[in-house]
Amino acid sequence: MQRLNNYINGTWVKSQGSDYLNVDNPATMEVLAEVPNGGKEDVVVAIEAASKAFPAWRNTPAHQRIQYLFKLKMLLEEAREDIAKTITLECGKTYGESQGEMQRAIENVEMACGIPALLQGQFSEDIAKGIDEFMIRQPLGVCACIAPFNFPGMIPFWFLPYAIACGNTFIVKPSEKVPLTMQKVFELIDQLDLPNGVINMVHGAKESVDTLLEHPEVKAISFVGSTAIARYVYAKAAQHGKRVQAQGGAKNPIIVLPDAELDTTAQIVADSVYGCAGQRCLAASMVVTVGEHRPITEKILELTESRVTGFGLAEGVAMGPVITPESKDRIHALIEEGVTEGAKLVLDGRNPKVSGYEKGNFIAPTILEDVPLGGKIASTEIFGPVMSLIHLDSIEEAIELVNSGNYGNMACLFTSSGSAARQFRHDAWAGNIGINIGVAAPMAEFPFSGWKDSFFGDLHGQGRHAVEFFTQTKVVVERWFKTWERKF
Numbered sequence: 001m002q003r004l005n006n007y008i009n010g011t012w013v014k015s016q017g018s019d020y021l022n023v024d025n026p027a028t029m030e031v032l033a034e035v036p037n038g039g040k041e042d043v044v045v046a047i048e049a050a051s052k053a054f055p056a057w058r059n060t061p062a063h064q065r066i067q068y069l070f071k072l073k074m075l076l077e078e079a080r081e082d083i084a085k086t087i088t089l090e091c092g093k094t095y096g097e098s099q100g101e102m103q104r105a106i107e108n109v110e111m112a113c114g115i116p117a118l119l120q121g122q123f124s125e126d127i128a129k130g131i132d133e134f135m136i137r138q139p140l141g142v143c144a145c146i147a148p149f150n151f152p153g154m155i156p157f158w159f160l161p162y163a164i165a166c167g168n169t170f171i172v173k174p175s176e177k178v179p180l181t182m183q184k185v186f187e188l189i190d191q192l193d194l195p196n197g198v199i200n201m202v203h204g205a206k207e208s209v210d211t212l213l214e215h216p217e218v219k220a221i222s223f224v225g226s227t228a229i230a231r232y233v234y235a236k237a238a239q240h241g242k243r244v245q246a247q248g249g250a251k252n253p254i255i256v257l258p259d260a261e262l263d264t265t266a267q268i269v270a271d272s273v274y275g276c277a278g279q280r281c282l283a284a285s286m287v288v289t290v291g292e293h294r295p296i297t298e299k300i301l302e303l304t305e306s307r308v309t310g311f312g313l314a315e316g317v318a319m320g321p322v323i324t325p326e327s328k329d330r331i332h333a334l335i336e337e338g339v340t341e342g343a344k345l346v347l348d349g350r351n352p353k354v355s356g357y358e359k360g361n362f363i364a365p366t367i368l369e370d371v372p373l374g375g376k377i378a379s380t381e382i383f384g385p386v387m388s389l390i391h392l393d394s395i396e397e398a399i400e401l402v403n404s405g406n407y408g409n410m411a412c413l414f415t416s417s418g419s420a421a422r423q424f425r426h427d428a429w430a431g432n433i434g435i436n437i438g439v440a441a442p443m444a445e446f447p448f449s450g451w452k453d454s455f456f457g458d459l460h461g462q463g464r465h466a467v468e469f470f471t472q473t474k475v476v477v478e479r480w481f482k483t484w485e486r487k488f
């Protein structure tokens, strides 16, 4: 059985702890590897290595720093299929979804390659006679990211390339459920010939996270995960004087107006709900129809019933398993609760037969219709392949429903009316808006803009926000007296 190591100071290092956790294939529950449960000792060594590497790295010109990123981009492209297979094996999503995930990771590396321009400051000549003032951006020091299980290849790349391009050193703490993907990525990072300690990886769970949050040498924390832990990380890291960006959970609504194009809308809605088995922070969870709903409801049902659930590397499979048996039980319990609350179980995906994969954590597409507003199902992040169908009479009611929720990661509208679209994008209280789009995932040059309980902090991941997050501004007011200098 493969036992994973940490990557610290440019080399693979065995964990100092003796506790290891199983990394399971969620389609078979076969153990793929063992990951260290980590702990304080491992993390402190990584922080010290990153801290030691910082002075020389910050003094390396940005143009030289990005040469490593150009090389990383090429290596990631060459290894994309291999890494995608690993994502499918440990995370469950389909091979196509895993490949798409790696594409998003690579795009963030490309974006960070533009850092010499993105880092440029501002200059004002003669703010008073003979006095100039300028602002420059400088790195913070050691930064760290704590990642969730659902995008093991992409999410660290919302932060890592920007952090190091800006002159910081970095530590990745992958999810203990899916550490193999970053293991593959770090095999590529190992080939970059970066100075030791610039990029490090430590495994583990709570104790590793707490050490990163408390250690004075760590200056900034980027977290992505559930809202409860995001809130905890935000508070604790701030208490220890750090910058924090903490992205949390979601409960994303899609509103379908009666003038939406029927066939494409139904297809996109089903893809949004069931892609990655609903384990996407931008998965639609509530589908809200406005006005006459029978044609769209019937079409969605037809497309949902025909989706094939199975092992993500198998031909023709549209949806893989959920991550753990505990997740499966939690989702089953929520479906049951929906029925108890009064929703109609139009499609029951519990315990599907997936031949050859009887031990897998499979739930087939499920639909709960007429989910009561104000109940638990309408407000809880299910994070599984369950659609809540809700029928309302007006766009105003639908927007009110969107805005009444605790989360604000994404809200989408399907319509052929420009004025309805404008009303929605102006009034919907969410950070990522889709108009006739089912997964409004921002490209690398835009911030991943969650709101409300989906985000704690000021600056989001990706793009210019990441550049601001990973730098501190320094303002210089400067005057030179001719009489002191001119000796010629």
Ligand code: NAD
Pocket: 146, 147, 148, 149, 150, 151, 173, 174, 175, 176, 204, 205, 206, 209, 210, 224, 225, 226, 227, 229, 230, 247, 248, 249, 250, 280, 281, 381, 383, 409, 448, 450, 454
């Ligand atoms: P999680 O919160 O359980 O874990 C995230 C990370 O936190 C992991 O690295 C884990 O080791 C660590 N962690 C877990 N418990 C901890 C504790 N008590 N103290 C300190 N650290 C702890 O999340 P998950 O189940 O891995 O991921 C799914 C969640 O992530 C969903 O809620 C999803 O919506 C959210 N998510 C959000 C976004 C976004 O951009 N907003 C993106 C992806 C996933």
